[in-house]
Amino acid sequence: MLPAAARLTRSQDFGLAIRRGRRAGRSRLVLHVLQPEAPRADCGTTPIRDSEEPARVGFVVSKAVGNAVVRHRVTRQLRHLVRQRLDRLPAGTLAVVRALPPAAPATSAELGRDLDAALRKLRLSAPADGPC
Secondary structure, eight states: OOOGGGBOOOHHHHHHHHHHSEEEEOSSEEEEEEOSEEEOTTSOEEEOSOTTSOOEEEEEEOTTTOSHHHHHHHHHHHHHHHHHHGGGSOTTOEEEEEEOGGGSSOOHHHHHHHHHHHHHHTTOSSOOOOOO
């Protein structure tokens, strides 16, 4: 279970992360991330949200994934995997993990690999190596 402070619960926050955040798609899931500061062209940053809040994560598992039993199993697997990786997200980050239909038969290891690949693509697994 995620700590209460790390849960994304408001639909406005889900929408904000999905519309304004960056995304990384994989075969079984899509990760949407809105960081508290957005990079600018001059290598500075622009504040988007309050970075004093902890990182918060939400999950979207539609009926396309399967029946209620399957959807809840996928949600539990993803919640457990995200809890282990929560420290990789900077404070103030909003993240939404959207499960795709191939997530239903996937093992936790496969979902974990997809989640790690998405975090790497968004440069959240290690410090960003950029020109600035």
